[in-house]
Amino acid sequence: xxxLFKKILTTGVVTERLKTPKDEELEQLxxxxxxxxxxQFSRQAVLPDALRVNANLFQTDLSGSIAIRQVDxxxxxxxxxEIHALNNPFYDIERFGVHxxxxxxxxxxxxxxGPVSRHMQTALLRTYEAxxxxxxxxxxxxxxxxxxxxxxxxxxxxxVSNVIPxxxxxxxxxxxxxxxxxxxxxxxxxxx
Amino acid sequence: MSASNWTADFLAQLNxxxxxxxxxxxxxxxxxxxxxxxxxxxxxxxxQNLRWAAGWAEQVQNRFLINACFEKHGEYVLxxxxxxxxxxxxxxxxxxxxxxxxxxxxxxxxxxIKFAGHPDNRRWTRHQAWIENSxxxxxxxxxxxxxxxxxxxxxxxxxIKSHGAGTYEIPVGPVHAGIIxxxxxxxxxxxELILNLEERLGYVHKGIEKIxxxxxxxxxxxxxxxxxxxxxxxxxxxxxxxxxxxxGITIPPRxxxxxxxxxxRERIANHxxxxxxxxxxxxxxxxxxxxxxxxxxWLRTNATVFGHRLLMDRIVPGGVACDLSExxxxxxxxxxxxxxxxxxxxxxxxxxxxxxxxRLYTAGxxxxxxxxxxxxxxxVGRASGQDFDVRRDTPYAPYDQVTVRVALxxxxxxASRFWVRYKEIRTALHLIEDFIDRLVAGELRSEWQTPPAxxxxxxxxxxxxxEIISHIRFDADNKIAxxxxxxxxxxxxxxxxxxxxDNIVPDFPVCNKSVNGSYSGNDL
Numbered sequence: 061x062x063x064l065f066k067k068i069l070t071t072g073v074v075t076e077r078l079k080t081p082k083d084e085e086l087e088q089l090x091x092x093x094x095x096x097x098x099x100q101f102s103r104q105a106v107l108p109d110a111l112r113v114n115a116n117l118f119q120t121d122l123s124g125s126i127a128i129r130q131v132d133x134x135x136x137x138x139x140x141x142e143i144h145a146l147n148n149p150f151y152d153i154e155r156f157g158v159h160x161x162x163x164x165x166x167x168x169x170x171x172x173x174g175p176v177s178r179h180m181q182t183a184l185l186r187t188y189e190a191x192x193x194x195x196x197x198x199x200x201x202x203x204x205x206x207x208x209x210x211x212x213x214x215x216x217x218x219x220v221s222n223v224i225p226x227x228x229x230x231x232x233x234x235x236x237x238x239x240x241x242x243x244x245x246x247x248x249x250x251x252x
Numbered sequence: 253m254s255a256s257n258w259t260a261d262f263l264a265q266l267n268x269x270x271x272x273x274x275x276x277x278x279x280x281x282x283x284x285x286x287x288x289x290x291x292x293x294x295x296x297x298x299x300q301n302l303r304w305a306a307g308w309a310e311q312v313q314n315r316f317l318i319n320a321c322f323e324k325h326g327e328y329v330l331x332x333x334x335x336x337x338x339x340x341x342x343x344x345x346x347x348x349x350x351x352x353x354x355x356x357x358x359x360x361x362x363x364x365i366k367f368a369g370h371p372d373n374r375r376w377t378r379h380q381a382w383i384e385n386s387x388x389x390x391x392x393x394x395x396x397x398x399x400x401x402x403x404x405x406x407x408x409x410x411x412i413k414s415h416g417a418g419t420y421e422i423p424v425g426p427v428h429a430g431i432i433x434x435x436x437x438x439x440x441x442x443x444e445l446i447l448n449l450e451e452r453l454g455y456v457h458k459g460i461e462k463i464x465x466x467x468x469x470x471x472x473x474x475x476x477x478x479x480x481x482x483x484x485x486x487x488x489x490x491x492x493x494x495x496x497x498x499x500g501i502t503i504p505p506r507x508x509x510x511x512x513x514x515x516x517r518e519r520i521a522n523h524x525x526x527x528x529x530x531x532x533x534x535x536x537x538x539x540x541x542x543x544x545x546x547x548x549x550w551l552r553t554n555a556t557v558f559g560h561r562l563l564m565d566r567i568v569p570g571g572v573a574c575d576l577s578e579x580x581x582x583x584x585x586x587x588x589x590x591x592x593x594x595x596x597x598x599x600x601x602x603x604x605x606x607x608x609x610x611r612l613y614t615a616g617x618x619x620x621x622x623x624x625x626x627x628x629x630x631x632v633g634r635a636s637g638q639d640f641d642v643r644r645d646t647p648y649a650p651y652d653q654v655t656v657r658v659a660l661x662x663x664x665x666x667a668s669r670f671w672v673r674y675k676e677i678r679t680a681l682h683l684i685e686d687f688i689d690r691l692v693a694g695e696l697r698s699e700w701q702t703p704p705a706x707x708x709x710x711x712x713x714x715x716x717x718x719e720i721i722s723h724i725r726f727d728a729d730n731k732i733a734x735x736x737x738x739x740x741x742x743x744x745x746x747x748x749x750x751x752x753x754d755n756i757v758p759d760f761p762v763c764n765k766s767v768n769g770s771y772s773g774n775d776l
Contacts, residue, residue, distance in 0.1 A: 136479065
């Protein structure tokens with residue numbers, strides 16, 4: 061147990077410690093994302109009257125985050141690896157109010173990867189329908205953006221936009237974690 | 253029996269019963285037999301303890317070639333038979349080798365070849381994207397197929413049913429709760445105990461074998477690098493090896509060493525990610541954070557040195573597309589020293605943690621017998637006593653210059669798989685240092701030569717999940733006629749169905765993670 065604490069303490073907080081130019085870019089990006097989230101996801105306006113008395117509480121505790129449901133609709137798993145990286149201690153995207161959820165019913169954003177395989181077409185449509193409005197769809201990776209290496213075939217519907225409406229596209233094979241963050245920010249800037 | 257003479261003895265014994273035509277193929281022994289003897293061969297092979305490694309078919313004009321690959325003591329035999337397209341039927345090998353089960357079902361769905369006596373001939377790769385009695389890999393099936401607007405879900409797949417008081421079913425997927433590939437798991441349980449698990453995969457089938465046809469070598473290597481994104485180096489290497497054999501090309505020594513470095517870097521990155529994820533699945537977040545941190549640093553070096561975090565498209569037909577400068581070599585050497593120090597610290601903290609021991613020891617047990625029966629590969633096999641590694645047993649350049657120490661455990665539980673993978677990281681670090689020391693000046697790429705029409709190659713490499721087999725046949729004009737990649741997951745998925753039995757449902761995620769099969773590499 062002591063070893064564990066020693067390692068935690070000596071590792072420190074990598075998210076803040078490393079001040080390479082890239083990480084400054086990351087911080088900047090994150091702050092931008094957070095600003096947009098705060099602006100658009102303030103719950104005050106949509107709160108029913110009965111809850112309005114607690115509006116201040118809601119504003120501080122619940123506003124300012126977006127929930128992402130990731131859907132692999134036929135990807136090679138490359139994009140998933142980089143989306144995973146968003147949660148590692150370097151990017152730690154949750155600190156900017158972006159978190160991944162287990163159900164589309166909890167989600168604001170569907171982050172879809174892969175060309176949509178025909179065997180996943182209905183599953184993706186149902187996931188889309190299960191996501192409450194207002195919702196955004198982000199197609200992440202070259203395959204999701206345009207079909208990539210797989211295109212359209214007897215087995216693949218190609219780009220995500222061939223199956224459900226897409227609000228933003230993040231190219232890359234796979235997109236790096238920074239590219240994913242930029243893409244999310246881009247989505248929020250456009251969707252004001 | 254020495255490593256090399258079992259084939260001669262076996263062939264002599266076979267010839268008494270089955271007539272075998274030997275054909276010389278640069279990469280493996282090719283034995284051709286009559287189709288009616290297909291199953292009898294398997295019976296004899298089983299008696300001789302041959303391992304069934306891969307099975308696939310191809311269409312050449314109006315005939316089907318059916319292939320099966322066997323291995324013993326690092327020696328491969330490619331078995332082949334020919335059936336006419338008027339009556340494509342032959343006796344099943346799955347009755348003898350459980351490992352052949354899903355492969356034959358895939359061939360049945362994709363080619364319409366019937367394996368008589370197959371113990372379970374339900375559809376496997378086919379859901380509803382194409383209709384029954386049409387077969388995508390036949391040459392007369394158009395790449396575009398005849399898709400309808402919305403492909404229906406595969407509602408009526410006949411799953412195994414359970415009956416009796418207190419038993420119930422849990423359907424999971426295809427869309428799972430995490431950031432993970434899609435597939436369906438059907439559990440039968442009593443209370444928390446898993447009575448049976450049935451996997452239903454095929455959701456990410458995207459026609460890789462079909463869209464490979466007609467590609468150039470360059471374009472095929474890109475596709476091969478996306479068979480399974482986490483194994484981009486492994487699959488790309490196997491496919492390039494097969495193409496190079498067909499073209500009669502030897503890659504330059506420097507390129508081989510760089511390929512070795514890339515492959516070991518991929519192994520380490522994936523193992524680190526999964527060691528963390530295994531711990532995370534039992535809520536030990538400390539290890540998850542440490543391992544993902546180390547993995548991120550490792551991937552950043554990949555980007556700096558090789559220009560791609562996951563090393564995609566670094567291996568190309570004839571060699572590699574990236575070089576290693578002296579400065580890069582020093583950077584990697586330094587990084588390895590640092591990583592060893594960090595790993596020692598983290599692993600000590602992990603090893604001495606009793607709550608982790610409680611969850612990982614004895615959970616997800618896979619016996620040596622079951623592992624052998626299913627031809628289980630890589631760290632899953634090696635944690636259950638399957639002492640096999642292509643890098644050591646059928647060494648290819650650059651592994652023919654070094655000694656590969658193969659980690660082996662016999663306990664067969666999640667902890668075993670965890671420790672095998674940790675040891676494999678250590679071995680891989682040594683190998684990278686070794687390859688850097690041996691790095692010779694020279695070309696990075698041999699000049700490509702158009703292979704003769706009909707020529708074929710069999711690329712076999714040890715990817716991070718285990719043995720990858722890639723078969724390629726060329727058409728005229730440098731075009732691919734057939735590409736079949738056998739990811740190790742195809743043989744490891746059935747082992748997962750067995751190792752979760754008698755575990756509790758909440759332990760399924762950690763059992764699954766300890767195997768970490770590729771969905772994409774399985775579904776193609």
